[in-house]
Amino acid sequence: MDEKKRYEDIIRILDEYSYEYYVMDNPTVEDAEYDKLMQELLQLEAKHPDWVTNESPSQRVGGEVLEGFEKVEHKIPMLSLANAFNEQDLLDFDRRVREKVGEDREYMCELKIDGLAVSLEYENGHYKRGATRGDGSVGEDITANLRTIRSIPMKLKEPFSIEVRGEAYMPKRSFVKLNEKREEDGLPEFANPRNAAAGSLRQLDTKIAASRNLDIFLYAVADFGEMGVLRHSDGLDKLGELGLRTNKERRVCKTMDEVFAYIEEWTQKRESLDYDIDGIVIKLNDLAQQEEMGARIKTPRWSIAYKFPAEEAETKLEKIELNVGRTGVVTPTAVLDPVQLAGTTVSRASLHNEDLIHEKDIRVGDTVVVKKAGDIIPEVIRSIPEKRTGNEVTFHMPETCPACGSELVRLEEEVALRCINPKCPAQIKEGLIHFVSRNAMNIDGLGEKVVVQLFSHQLIHDVADLYFLSREKLLELERMGEKSVSNLLQSIENSKSNSLERLLFGLGIRHVGEKAARTLALKFETMDALRAADKETLTETADIGEKMADSLVTYFENEEVHALLSELERAGVNMTYTGPRREDIPEEDLVFAGKTVVLTGKLEQMTRNDAKALIEKLGGNVSGSVSKKTDVVVAGSDAGSKLTKAEELGIPVWSELDLMEYLPDEGEI
Ligand code: IVH
Numbered sequence: 001m002d003e004k005k006r007y008e009d010i011i012r013i014l015d016e017y018s019y020e021y022y023v024m025d026n027p028t029v030e031d032a033e034y035d036k037l038m039q040e041l042l043q044l045e046a047k048h049p050d051w052v053t054n055e056s057p058s059q060r061v062g063g064e065v066l067e068g069f070e071k072v073e074h075k076i077p078m079l080s081l082a083n084a085f086n087e088q089d090l091l092d093f094d095r096r097v098r099e100k101v102g103e104d105r106e107y108m109c110e111l112k113i114d115g116l117a118v119s120l121e122y123e124n125g126h127y128k129r130g131a132t133r134g135d136g137s138v139g140e141d142i143t144a145n146l147r148t149i150r151s152i153p154m155k156l157k158e159p160f161s162i163e164v165r166g167e168a169y170m171p172k173r174s175f176v177k178l179n180e181k182r183e184e185d186g187l188p189e190f191a192n193p194r195n196a197a198a199g200s201l202r203q204l205d206t207k208i209a210a211s212r213n214l215d216i217f218l219y220a221v222a223d224f225g226e227m228g229v230l231r232h233s234d235g236l237d238k239l240g241e242l243g244l245r246t247n248k249e250r251r252v253c254k255t256m257d258e259v260f261a262y263i264e265e266w267t268q269k270r271e272s273l274d275y276d277i278d279g280i281v282i283k284l285n286d287l288a289q290q291e292e293m294g295a296r297i298k299t300p301r302w303s304i305a306y307k308f309p310a311e312e313a314e315t316k317l318e319k320i321e322l323n324v325g326r327t328g329v330v331t332p333t334a335v336l337d338p339v340q341l342a343g344t345t346v347s348r349a350s351l352h353n354e355d356l357i358h359e360k361d362i363r364v365g366d367t368v369v370v371k372k373a374g375d376i377i378p379e380v381i382r383s384i385p386e387k388r389t390g391n392e393v394t395f396h397m398p399e400t401c402p403a404c405g406s407e408l409v410r411l412e413e414e415v416a417l418r419c420i421n422p423k424c425p426a427q428i429k430e431g432l433i434h435f436v437s438r439n440a441m442n443i444d445g446l447g448e449k450v451v452v453q454l455f456s457h458q459l460i461h462d463v464a465d466l467y468f469l470s471r472e473k474l475l476e477l478e479r480m481g482e483k484s485v486s487n488l489l490q491s492i493e494n495s496k497s498n499s500l501e502r503l504l505f506g507l508g509i510r511h512v513g514e515k516a517a518r519t520l521a522l523k524f525e526t527m528d529a530l531r532a533a534d535k536e537t538l539t540e541t542a543d544i545g546e547k548m549a550d551s552l553v554t555y556f557e558n559e560e561v562h563a564l565l566s567e568l569e570r571a572g573v574n575m576t577y578t579g580p581r582r583e584d585i586p587e588e589d590l591v592f593a594g595k596t597v598v599l600t601g602k603l604e605q606m607t608r609n610d611a612k613a614l615i616e617k618l619g620g621n622v623s624g625s626v627s628k629k630t631d632v633v634v635a636g637s638d639a640g641s642k643l644t645k646a647e648e649l650g651i652p653v654w655s656e657l658d659l660m661e662y663l664p665d666e667g668e669i
Pocket of ligand 1: 079080081110111112113117167219281300303305
């Protein structure tokens with residue numbers, strides 16, 4: 001087997017998977033398949049370090065630590081946009097356009113992504129440099145940090161030399177997770193996704209940027225002319241064809257009424273997006289007309305940004321409540337006189353921590369301004385001291401835990417105060433909620449309310465108790481009928497067979513997130529093996545750092561943890577990894593090694609999932625659509641267009657029986 005060829009194939013396949021996953025939002029393989037190939041890539045790279053280039057998927061995780069950011073001059077300036085705040089501003093804009101280019105004009109309407117503008121330079125299709133906008137003429141070189149954004153291709157699908165521009169941003173989901181994590185770690189939280197994205201891209205340690213799950217939408221080329229397109233809309237389509245991520249919610253509008261309808265639609269729907277938008281960008285579509293309009297010093301005349309009205313409201317801060325999180329961090333929460341904000345009623349808002357409350361001089365009883373921080377969690381942004389009556393009270397964090405009364409501590413370098421009593425009921429309750437949650441043990445029908453109910457009735461004290469709940473006791477609870485009790489018990493029962501990573505994540509071991517839990521489960525396969533691992537063994541694992549290794553060792557040393565794990569074991573909770581993995585099949589038997597296989601039609605002998613698992617086991621990967629890149633199509637009965645396409649492209653077609661030949665004999669797996 002030619003290792004170099006295999007190495008290049010893996011890169012090609014991983015790049016394609018990333019493209020499907022991150023750009024098309026249409027993954028065709030399981031994460032485990034990706035991880036497996038990545039492991040193989042890493043092994044090859046360890047063996048041949050001289051093969052590794054910046055373009056390898058392995059380089060996406062960061063690692064480089066920079067000393068500072070070089071300056072980058074934008075040969076074609078990165079312009080900003082003039083703002084419109086109402087219909088009249090937009091009508092004026094349209095009038096100016098019509099006066100110059102005539103009535104025959106159309107506009108591209110796009111979402112105005114609230115992130116930060118960046119430029120990406122490609123040379124012969126290869127990613128060469130990425131920069132911030134800076135002042136429009138000179139920005140900073142953030143090539144390495146941008147490389148960690150998975151949707152940015154390291155290689156375009158055609159060898160263009162172009163400079164593309166777009167908005168890097170942090171998805172709302174990542175923002176919420178990041179702040180939760182920062183709160184747990186006692187670090188100051190980011191005020192909104194834009195700040196978080198900007199902060200991430202300005203990190204000198206590229207690993208940090210890599211961990212922040214940033215994303216990007218490209219919306220322009222420095223000079224579209226070079227691409228041979230005549231309209232902005234065709235230019236964006238072309239960017240998509242090159243493998244770049246563009247925002248698909250764009251729309252060409254022929255009249256101002258259509259523009260207004262688009263604005264209205266997104267004013268309503270913006271909350272449903274997984275990223276913040278702060279307005280709508282309207283661009284004259286015809287590139288020749290754009291040229292005719294020209295630009296002012298900082299802004300083009302052919303485009304305008306409609307800005308959504310600010311989402312702030314004034315209300316009264318009634319009191320400050322304290323919440324104790326799963327890791328013991330005590331957070332102050334503002335209880336507000338309910339107020340309307342961006343279409344919802346807000347009665348609680350985050351205050352983050354005591355330092356921030358004092359910095360902003362926020363007192364109980366104050367009139368305060370609340371804002372939807374990044375449309376997600378409402379936040380108190382300032383107080384209005386002029387409206388004070390003299391009865392306002394300065395807030396101080398208590399010295400003891402509001403839930404268990406034990407003394408609160410401030411860990412080194414942390415802003416947050418923590419309760420470190422492992423028996424604190426508030427922490428236990430949050431830990432239980434985490435254990436049953438969707439990404440952990442995924443126990444259906446056991447939401448936060450039921451957990452709290454079980455906990456307050458003392459039916460559960462730790463996670464193992466869930467597996468010893470009795471039907472009789474459950475039936476005694478309020479709102480618990482025969483049916484819901486049966487369903488609940490069944491869900492709990494089902495969760496026993498979860499693969500190890502869910503349990504690991506669910507246990508809430510400090511610093512062990514979902515991804516780390518999966519890495520650990522894949523590597524160690526059983527809880528016992530993981531328990532037995534020392535710090536050195538743990539840190540040998542890719543992605544497991546010192547901090548996590550220490551945390552795991554400390555966790556498994558704890559007597560109470562031993563007791564808990566024994567109880568879980570006694571309950572019959574699975575403690576092994578049962579997810580997919582490459583079997584020990586000799587290389588020559590991997591008939592589909594590196595091959596892309598498409599399944600189509602109805603299979604009679606096995607389920608589609610079994611067929612997929614079999615193909616993967618034989619080294620192949622299963623894709624959803626037939627293209628030139630497909631190596632084999634397996635067609636069952638009534639196969640339709642995919643089969644026709646395979647025949648057109650001359651791709652080998654297998655029958656289900658052909659595939660069955662490779663099924664292992666009974667008892668082999
Ligand atoms: S076009 C010459 N399109 O908004 C025109 N900008 O307030 C260059 N932005 O600096 C910008 N989404 O950072 C354009 N779909 C979009 C955008 C967008 C967000 C940002 C961009 C720009 C700022 C202007």
